Amino acid sequence: MLDFQGKRVTIMGLGFFGGTIGLARYLVSCGARVTITDLKSEAELQDSVEALSGLPVHFVLGRHDMRDFTDADAVFASPAVREDSPYLVRARASGVLLETEMNLFMRLCRGTIIGVTGSNGKTTTTSLIGAIMRAASPRAWVGG
Structure with missing residues (x-):
């Protein structure tokens, strides 16, 4: 999937160092409806959350909600997330496209x-x- 216009996209893992900030900005610029979910709290991720202030991004922090994975059109998992995560397993079983930022870059880079x-x-x-x-x-x- 390269056309993210109007698509529901979940990013799993924001991280302390904002590893997926660039991905979130890119997806928003493509018209995606972006949800970022991370087990860390908003206080722990304050710098990363502030870096995305002003963007139409929905945060689910301190927990994961299975619906953010099963109801999405695509899920991007940070490299730190294991492939056998129950959230990714359920998303895959629901027919959701599982992606990584690196795979997207490889397809977009000419x-x-x-x-x-x-x-x-x-x-x-x-x-x-x-x-x-x-x-x-x-x-x-x-x-x-």
Whole structure:
């Protein structure tokens, strides 16, 4: 799904560092009706919630409501959420599209993507690849 206009989209996991803030902003800009749900309280997530102030986002904090998962058109789970979460299992059984921010990015990005994974050396390797790519093309970006 790339057309989110009017769709009910649940984002599972806001996080302390606002890991899904960019996703929420993007989905709102596409016309989605966004619900963000997190087991942490509003007080714990204050900075992340404030970063989305002014946007038409519905928050369910300190708990999850199964209906936010089973009644959605799509659910985006943060990387910290396990695939066997009962909420994701029920959403999947209800025919709801389960997505990740990374999968959405991969489908939307028109350029070549180089991914770096592993336990050690990712920053060094990414910096080196970024320098090589920028030398070859001024349209190269490093992100993470």
